[in-house]
Amino acid sequence: MSDASINTTTQTGSQIGDAGFGDYFALLKPRVMSLVVFTAFVGLVVAPQGVHPVIAFASILFIAVGGGASGALNMWWDADIDRKMRRTQSRPIPSGRVTEGEAFALGMTLSVFACVFLALTANFMAGFLLAFTIFFYVAIYTMWLKRWTPQNIVIGGAAGAFPPMIGWAVATGGVSIESILMFALTFAWTPPHFWALALFTKGDYANAGVPMLTVTHGRKATRAHILGYTLVLALVAVALGVTSVGGPTYMAIAVVMNAMFIKGAWDVFRRNDDHSDADNHKSERGLFKLSLIYLFAHYGALLIEAGLKPYGFGGWG
Amino acid sequence: MSFKEDHELHKRRFSRNIGLGLVLIGFVALVYGITVVKVGELYQPEQGTEVAE
Numbered sequence: 001m002s003d004a005s006i007n008t009t010t011q012t013g014s015q016i017g018d019a020g021f022g023d024y025f026a027l028l029k030p031r032v033m034s035l036v037v038f039t040a041f042v043g044l045v046v047a048p049q050g051v052h053p054v055i056a057f058a059s060i061l062f063i064a065v066g067g068g069a070s071g072a073l074n075m076w077w078d079a080d081i082d083r084k085m086r087r088t089q090s091r092p093i094p095s096g097r098v099t100e101g102e103a104f105a106l107g108m109t110l111s112v113f114a115c116v117f118l119a120l121t122a123n124f125m126a127g128f129l130l131a132f133t134i135f136f137y138v139a140i141y142t143m144w145l146k147r148w149t150p151q152n153i154v155i156g157g158a159a160g161a162f163p164p165m166i167g168w169a170v171a172t173g174g175v176s177i178e179s180i181l182m183f184a185l186t187f188a189w190t191p192p193h194f195w196a197l198a199l200f201t202k203g204d205y206a207n208a209g210v211p212m213l214t215v216t217h218g219r220k221a222t223r224a225h226i227l228g229y230t231l232v233l234a235l236v237a238v239a240l241g242v243t244s245v246g247g248p249t250y251m252a253i254a255v256v257m258n259a260m261f262i263k264g265a266w267d268v269f270r271r272n273d274d275h276s277d278a279d280n281h282k283s284e285r286g287l288f289k290l291s292l293i294y295l296f297a298h299y300g301a302l303l304i305e306a307g308l309k310p311y312g313f314g315g316w317g
Numbered sequence: 318m319s320f321k322e323d324h325e326l327h328k329r330r331f332s333r334n335i336g337l338g339l340v341l342i343g344f345v346a347l348v349y350g351i352t353v354v355k356v357g358e359l360y361q362p363e364q365g366t367e368v369a370e
Contacts, residue, residue: 020329021336052358054350061347121351 019102023092027075027103028068028110035295036067036163042299043167043182046245046306051122051171059122059170063163066114066130070137070159072107076100077142084208087201107138122170129169133162147209150216154229157190158183164299181240185298188233192226192265193291199223199268200281200288223269226287230265234258237298247315249308250301257297264290 040063044056051059075082075093079100082088092098111134119127137159146152161183168179198205198214199222205212213222237258241251264287271283308314 018326018329020332022332024333025336052354054354058347058351 019092019097023097024102024106026092027072027098027106028065029071029075030068032071032160033064033068035160037064038296039182039186039299040064040163040167040170042302043164043179044170045167046178046302047168047171048244049171055121056170059118059126060167062114062118062121063130063166063170065110066118066134067163069107069110069114070134072103072110073134073138074142076103076107077138078146079103081208081210085205118166118170123173125173125175126166126169129162129166133159133166136162147211150211150213152211153194153213154191157187157194160190161186178240178243178245181236181243182245182302184236185233185240186295188229188236189291189295191229192233192261193288193295195222195226196268196284196288196291199276199284219273223271227265227269230262234262240298240302242316244315245302245305247305247308249314250298250305253297253301257294261287261290261294 037060040060044051044060075091079093082091083094088094093100093103111131115127115131115134118130137156141152141156141159145155149155164182164186165175165179168182169175172179195213198212199219206215213225237254238251240246241254264283267283268287276284305314
């Protein structure tokens with residue numbers, strides 16, 4: 001109802017170019033930014049080298065701004081898709097509150113700003129990784145692969161997986177097995193997370209012409225893919241536990257969470273559409289909700305390990 | 318009716334200006350903080366060297 005009223009007032013065109021501050025902030029995809037901030041923060045905190053709190057705060061902020069800038073560029077390029085999908089019709093560009101040119105200008109300006117300032121504040125490796133993340137998300141995923149391959153979610157997941165690696169680079173100035181496995185954790189988590197969502201929001205992507213796996217290969221294949229990626233995810237999650245950032249607490253949480261996630265993926269795999277429609281996609285919704293807790297629990301466990309280390313409890317001793 | 322629309326327009330512009338102003342003030346404070354830390358880090362090792370010498 002509120003969406004309808006927004007659309008009515010904005011279709012007149014009177015507010016184009018006169019967006020409020022919140023509309024520009026919405027271009028930065030605040031919800032995605034919160035995940036970026038959290039995982040980058042964990043990557044920075046679990047790193048072996050300490051960082052001055054002001055430098056850490058500023059670095060996380062610049063990473064968040066860079067992530068937000070890529071979100072604005074994504075909304076600029078995907079404005080045509082966003083106009084067709086119910087879920088995205090109230091975004092600033094489709095609703096007419098912000099023009100496409102403004103979104104592009106904001107995204108480009110903030111991208112350059114965030115990368116340069118991260119490089120100056122932390123180090124050039126961190127700045128480079130942030131620049132590569134933005135390039136990957138905007139050019140490789142949004143412009144090229146999203147509309148071309150049903151594996152778009154897999155590739156797009158890589159962009160979302162970089163923040164803990166950047167956080168680690170802020171502290172260490174480099175890349176290591178720990179940061180690569182943190183990257184791999186979010187990377188392998190993304191497909192089951194989004195495909196579970198796609199299984200119960202089926203109409204939207206098809207209407208927009210985005211080649212989601214559910215549309216191109218069918219829902220049965222999607223269920224199989226979810227199970228496959230979940231098994232890979234479990235391996236990555238456990239492997240991260242035996243590195244220097246892992247420990248008994250992390251491992252205990254990882255084993256429990258992955259057992260639950262595999263069970264959830266198995267339940268989704270065994271079902272067909274009739275079962276799914278009959279109970280309003282109960283298992284699919286359940287797996288999607290569990291995936292949100294899953295990622296938070298793993299990164300939270302890494303934080304606990306890092307927090308216990310000064311007291312002689314964290315890590316493998 | 319038109320007055321109400323103008324009022325909404327001005328409210329939007331005002332929120333934009335206030336928001337941008339706060340962002341700029343925050344940015345100045347942030348750069349100041351970073352500068353203090355960086356300059357502090359720059360001089361710390363030299364002081365240490367002087368003491369050692």
